[in-house]
Amino acid sequence: SHRSNAREGILVGCGNPLLDISATVPMHFLQGYGMKEDDAILAEERHMPIYRELVENYKAEYLAGGSVQNSLRIAQWILGQPKVAVFFGCVGKDNYADILREKAREAGVDAHYQVSTDTPTGTCAVLITGTHRSLCANLAAANKFTIDHLKQPANKALVDNALYYYISGFFLTVNPPSIMSVAATANAKQRPFLMNLSAPFISQFFMEPLLKVMPYVDIIFGNEAEAHAFATTQGWPADADLREIGKRLVALPKINSARPRIAILTQGCDPVLLIQHDTVQEFEVTRLAVHEIVDTNGAGDAFVGGFLSQYVQDKSLDVCIRCGNYAARHIIMNPGCTYSGEPDFVE
Template sequence: MAYEGILLGMGNPLLDISAVVDDEFLKKYDVKLNNAILAEDKHLPMYDEMSKKYNVEYIAGGATQNSIRVAQWMLQIPGATGYMGSIGKDKFGEEMKKSSMASGINVHYYEDESAPTGTCAVCVVGGERSLIANLSAANCYKTEHLKRPENWALVEKAKYFYIAGFFLTVSPESIQLVAEHAAAKNKIFSMNLSAPFICEFFRDAQEKALPYMDYVFGNETEARTFAKVHGWETDNVEEIALKISQWPKASGTHKRITVITQGADPVVVAEDGKVKLFPVVLLPKEMLVDTNGAGDAFVGGFLSQLVQEKPIEDCVRAGCYAANVIIQRSGCTYPEKPDFN
């Protein structure tokens, strides 16, 4: 099987500014742990303050890009994955390009002249993380970029697509173009619920894309928010996963499979009207460095096996393996080679 360009991701490329901070800092900027939000004006000074006050690391991030980087790392086949999104023409943008190309991804960034490269403050306290994203240039992605022949060629070539829900805030029309292409050509299209605020405030865009999703990823908090928004009288994650999997589909070629992670609790997989639970490999607390990127890594590991047409058990196992590696390191980073078998 030819793996070149088999998996394509689209999303918001962000440079993670990651640091271990204290409760005081979270309180000052009104930030809750284990949450993901978009920066408001009150958050803007925090990026500067973090880099002055704490020991920060800069890591090429953004949810979709993290997943694609992990899938690429797991596959170890240069150019197996591609990625599109918008960056600024600046130092951070150059860093991002260097970092992604070094990891073997075929990146086609749209470079925006007017806005700086997007950043994400990753505040870590006691191993738990909170994300505050200042999208900037990531917010400027244009459908015209996707339609350029050299970029659309990546869409034509790919057999699997993955887009985090965060991209619904930027370019729902790009998502729709790719989703409709996937349905027409019997390809696999997958998305992530990504954050409670996406389910709440971008419900219409999410519902428009949902019929095209062959795989829906998310965590237990996002699943419960999705259920609440849709008036489902349950917070049982298995039940919610099942209901999402049974949502009407735009094409009957593939059934929908819902995959919900629950931290240290089993992964919930709903398909064909049934639910399966897969226990995760538990990590001793003292080995946990930070949970940033764990969900993205899970998806990346999962997709690395999916594109090889492995059974769902192997996909989940690879997802858990990748998440386990990531949470033992700072940010969404990994050793040179995986030892997954």
């Protein structure tokens, strides 16, 4: 069997637990809501009818989503041993929360949800047009997460007990104090704190809290669009390529200077870049043929999940990144951020 030797609770993640409502829609559906075909946004008032419309007029599928939960589910699938990963986020008191709870349990994620009694569980519309997908997240209860939840003795013990921490950039829109508190714990105990740029809008509109936590970030993940959005908002040279942006990301101020920051930037089917100091290493991606692609939804999250599954076993960055590519490739061959069968990653 593929069971690992990672201990329970070694990894703690915080994020938005969302139920994805996914459907293939015509281009005019997106246009009607002023949305672009490859974007990720937060729902505004005018987007609210989307969710009902998807369910009533299109063949909508419900899938467990939320970026960090996706990554932890994938990590658990590869680890093959339950409860290595602990998850915190806020859900409502409803049927959607039950679905998320069950999906997390099935995957082996030890989810400890805060529960909002007056707000429904968050959802994310996944609007598929051909090979593109546009995301519209209605955070709802996910937005109600408070630091009190992490201060509950049982949850605080889980945070203290972990050796690795992972939080998405998406969570910056919800509760920066919780992020800062986990980051400070990681720093005090000299444990790695990992973060994701998550979406261009995070750099565009949440740069202030992002820069506040950056000094604590040991590993920063992102894709091309996210890295460029960060660079643009920072006013870095417009002609800076991904390598240059990566070098600048790792050079940003860091609290624990004894452990220099690492940046890991994905670029679809092009090589993954690993940036350390001023060196850039490339990791080839085995390109999938068009007919093998079901949808790329969740590819970035799966990459992180594969990476984490090895990182918590103290494997080399080389193995972690290859497992990231392995996991992403698998998820692209399945709907949404889901997997099928047993993992067969070989170091």
